[in-house]
Amino acid sequence: MKKIAVIGFGFMGVTHAKNILANKNLELCAIIDNRENIFAGIENTGNHGDLDLPLAELYRVPIFKTLKECVNKTQPDAALICVPLFLHYDLTKKALNLELDVLLEKPFCAEPGQCQELIELAERKKRLLMVAHCIRFAPEWEFLTECIRDKRYGELKLLSTTRICGEPTWGIWQDKKIKNTCGGALMDLLIHDIDFANYCLGRPEDIKLNLNIEEYWELELKYKDQPAKISIKGGFLYRHTAFASEYAATFENGSIRFSTLQPGIIEVSTDTGAVSSRFTGNMYNSELEYFAKCIRERNNPEKCLPESSKQAIEICNEIRNLNKKFSAVQAIPDAKTSASN
Numbered sequence: 505m506k507k508i509a510v511i512g513f514g515f516m517g518v519t520h521a522k523n524i525l526a527n528k529n530l531e532l533c534a535i536i537d538n539r540e541n542i543f544a545g546i547e548n549t550g551n552h553g554d555l556d557l558p559l560a561e562l563y564r565v566p567i568f569k570t571l572k573e574c575v576n577k578t579q580p581d582a583a584l585i586c587v588p589l590f591l592h593y594d595l596t597k598k599a600l601n602l603e604l605d606v607l608l609e610k611p612f613c614a615e616p617g618q619c620q621e622l623i624e625l626a627e628r629k630k631r632l633l634m635v636a637h638c639i640r641f642a643p644e645w646e647f648l649t650e651c652i653r654d655k656r657y658g659e660l661k662l663l664s665t666t667r668i669c670g671e672p673t674w675g676i677w678q679d680k681k682i683k684n685t686c687g688g689a690l691m692d693l694l695i696h697d698i699d700f701a702n703y704c705l706g707r708p709e710d711i712k713l714n715l716n717i718e719e720y721w722e723l724e725l726k727y728k729d730q731p732a733k734i735s736i737k738g739g740f741l742y743r744h745t746a747f748a749s750e751y752a753a754t755f756e757n758g759s760i761r762f763s764t765l766q767p768g769i770i771e772v773s774t775d776t777g778a779v780s781s782r783f784t785g786n787m788y789n790s791e792l793e794y795f796a797k798c799i800r801e802r803n804n805p806e807k808c809l810p811e812s813s814k815q816a817i818e819i820c821n822e823i824r825n826l827n828k829k830f831s832a833v834q835a836i837p838d839a840k841t842s843a844s845n
């Protein structure tokens with residue numbers, strides 16, 4: 505039985521805490537959060553609706569204000585870190601230095617240099633470090649990964665993803681100063697799809713920014729040795745817009761479509777017609793189960809290595825740089841119009 509301490513008891517912290525309690529191989533040995541009343545409003549935090557939390561069990565878990573105090577009192581094996589991005593580097597460093605394995609919520613850290621430092625620290629400390637890129641563990645996305653890899657419908661020609669929701673309204677997002685450090689829709693939301701593209705196809709050779717309006721982005725990725733092109737679209741719309749993520753993948757001999765608006769259903773179209781298949785399973789549970797197996801067996805998290813999570817950060821930074829150029833080009837007045845004025 506491995507003991508896990510959850511750091512940050514907001515939307516993702518409570519989601520993971522609930523899943524740890526339901527996992528027979530794990531013990532939720534502590535919750536660490538620096539708020540006074542960590543249970544206030546937790547049932548309806550986030551954008552997944554009612555979280556159906558096992559409150560009676562959660563109330564029994566020891567609560568600490570700092571990781572050090574928690575380690576002294578409860579000796580966890582691992583920390584599951586679910587705090588705002590600006591704390592990812594410091595808290596992960598602390599946890600690794602306290603000899604804990606770490607599952608860190610995405611995005612890794614704002615700067616690739618910080619990611620690299622943590623990767624090296626984990627290696628030196630012989631601790632496991634995994635960044636929670638959950639869609640790698642979602643059954644609908646796992647099916648797509650298999651189709652891309654085993655080419656059962658031929659080569660992938662196009663993968664188009666869309667991920668949209670209202671700007672988050674809960675927890676840290678209500679504090680404007682902290683919100684500005686969260687990486688915006690690109691690093692907080694679209695990083696899921698950027699990471700997935702990396703996972704399946706490697707690092708893109710060319711990234712094109714086709715559209716950026718405030719927190720909405722349209723990106724195009726191309727690869728050196730692959731015919732496939734990737735289109736990633738989405739971002740934060742007005743507050744309270746319902747969350748939806750979808751993909752459409754087209755191969756030489758078929759297409760696959762999925763949308764969270766029809767959870768668990770994937771439609772595959774080939775020459776013989778369209779077939780809908782049902783998929784079950786919860787990505788956060790599978791992700792946790794995978795991490796638990798890695799720490800139990802002392803295996804590197806090959807399915808989600810921190811090096812590739814760092815790559816997703818590098819790509820986001822590249823896109824931000826493109827955006828600066830893109831905005832500069834948009835700002836240049838049309839030559840003819842200026843001349844006639």
Ligand SMILES: NC(=O)c1ccc[n+]([C@@H]2O[C@H](COP(=O)([O-])OP(=O)(O)OC[C@H]3O[C@@H](n4cnc5c(N)ncnc54)[C@H](O)[C@@H]3O)[C@@H](O)[C@H]2O)c1
Binds near residue numbers: 516536569586591675
């Ligand atoms: N994988 C996903 O689907 C998904 C979804 C949402 C958020 N996230 C990620 O999870 C992380 C947290 O986001 P959230 O939506 O849960 O935020 P949240 O605001 O709901 O929760 C953050 C919690 O961290 C606590 N906290 C702040 N400083 C702390 C400190 N020094 N020590 C201990 N606790 C501290 C806050 O009190 C709060 O309870 C972010 O990195 C975000 O990108 C992932």
